[in-house]
Amino acid sequence: MQNNNTLTSPTLTDISADSFVQAYNLFVQQGDFISLTRQFEQGLAQTGRENNLNFNVKGAKVSLLDSGVLLVEPQSSATSDKPSKSIVISSGIHGNETAPIEIVQQIVGDIIAQKITLKHRTLFIMGNPVAMNIAKRFQTENLNRLFCGKHQDIAACFEKDRAEKLERYVSAFFNAGTENGEVTNYHYDLHTAIRNSKYEKFAIYPFQNGKPWDKEQLSFMASCGVNTILFGHGPSGTFSYYSSANFSAHAFTIELGKVRPFGENDMANFSAMTEQLTALVTDRELSLKTFANADFNLFTALGDITKVSENFKLYIDDSASNFTDYPVDTLLSTDTGQEYRTTQPGESIVFPNANVGNGQRAVLMVVPTTLS
Template sequence: MIEQQLRDTGDFLALTLANPDGLSPCHFTLDNGTAVEVWDTGVIAFQPVNYGTKDIILSCGVHGNETAPIEICAEIVKDILTGKLLLAERLLVLIGNPAAINLGKREVTENLNRLFSGHHSKGAGVINAERKRAKDLEHYVSRFYQQSEGERQRYLYDLHTAIRGSRFEKFAVYPFLHGKPWRKQQLQFLAACEVTTVLLMQTAASTFSYYASNTHGADAFTIELGKVQPFGQNDMTRFAKTAQTLRALLTATLAELPPFSAAHFHLYEVYRAINKQTQDFKLHFADDVENFTSYPMGTLLATDGDLEYRVEREGEALIFPNAKVAIGQRAMLMVIPKDVSKQLI
């Protein structure tokens, strides 16, 4: 029944949302020879007959209310299943948190994007659906990458939209590489997706992209494509270039990328993370302040009980401010411009 539904409609998103707690595995072959495997709800793998050297993972819906990336990935899957898009590379598509998508909420119980690299199993006796899903998603990523042999290029693009607007509408988070150089080719690819603002992380993290990068050596990114909107309210023309570039990567029709030029990018590194320590944590700026906003030296940014957080450096900008996170979690990052010209390959 699953196979026939997917052959008829290509609507894997509808199938996933109708079965948020699980989906029986199945496999079949499209008329063009592409092998299709459904591993779970929101987890579908494709292997074309003569595939290239890239193992690509596209993930979306890790936060359930970030709908534009879900629509982008759902349309790609539909076009593959209905024969409109002919793959040239192996592909795994992950719809991260179907239960939260159904609720129209960022999460059901816990932030899924803080539970990878084993964080799903930390905290004695803490069990919930997001922790189980994080563990399962780690397993599916490992399974996909380990199924192919030989010299392979591994990629994971985890697509999001942000809670608030941004001075730069689209930006990417490049996970901490533990001293390894950043890759020009990946920055060039991001630019082709109209993503020219990149935050270079300086510490290990519990995010999905860091897990794929650190555990599997993948070129992995968290990519923020704009601001959160409900289904049906996204202006998909704003994401057209991103979707077009992803499709070109999947079909091996990507045009030669322009040479890397630092002048075309806004590159930042994390200067400090501000974590919420008490329930009294409070941000001292408007709720609609955009990501990458800067303030004068000494400006009060947040208080947490008796603690005060003020601007410490010229050019310091804020990103991902969220006073509603759980105690102990990151409530805001402060970033500064970064020159990477000597740290690229």
């Protein structure tokens, strides 16, 4: 018997519990990954391949590593068919960003229904089940600031624990991929934005520390309907940066439009993304247009407007869209003894937020750029 205390305190799910066994069997039959993930939001007590939660579908083995973490591996004996790609497709790192979760559901559902045959090792992730269940961006901490070990610096909470585990699953996934020989790593972390954007879909290309930006990857983004790219300007704690910096993965944080509740997304708006990710995991030919600057809105970071004191004032409307640009010499903020005026043609704002602590970024300023 459980007392009230243990009923209300968060617990990991014992995979031998009747309720789990039933839900898991239903998942194997019907492929509803969202439902399974939401039912066991705290995660599983027995995780990784050792939990033996796996089953076969046409041409692939499916393993549930934890709540919201599903490994699918092609099973082919032909050596010519060796998987040459390890692909992470993640969603729900912010729990209320439902469209990406529904994209992952669609691909996972198609694999389990045997409508498509997976050809490359793929790790599908629904990142924050607790936040999904409360329809919030996060419960205690913004999960997408906690990667690259930054989870070690904060107090105990669901997101701290989840970031540490997601790092472990992704790391084991990429490391196991290299056992097959030459493998290219990919990580597409799908989001939707809180605010409007002048360009509805955009991607953040993690800081490459001097490595060139990959034009074929930009062409792939364009084929997914994402032709606005913001080049990262420094290391960060995002999930995509984690995979890029540690596993040389081609990685992006992809913003697909505005946040909406489950069931209210117009999935047709995301069909290019879903189709191209499906093409990637099933090894269907990706017909990509050769990179041309004219097909893109490329931005590079100019710097931050940082809130220094309580006197900080931001002259950007709360509802201002990302990538709104201002004429040169526009006053954007004032603070104790200083002000910020635009200095460059096309200078634009991203992620404005006046409600930050002293010393934190209130706005990221960006300018248009091109690749040579």
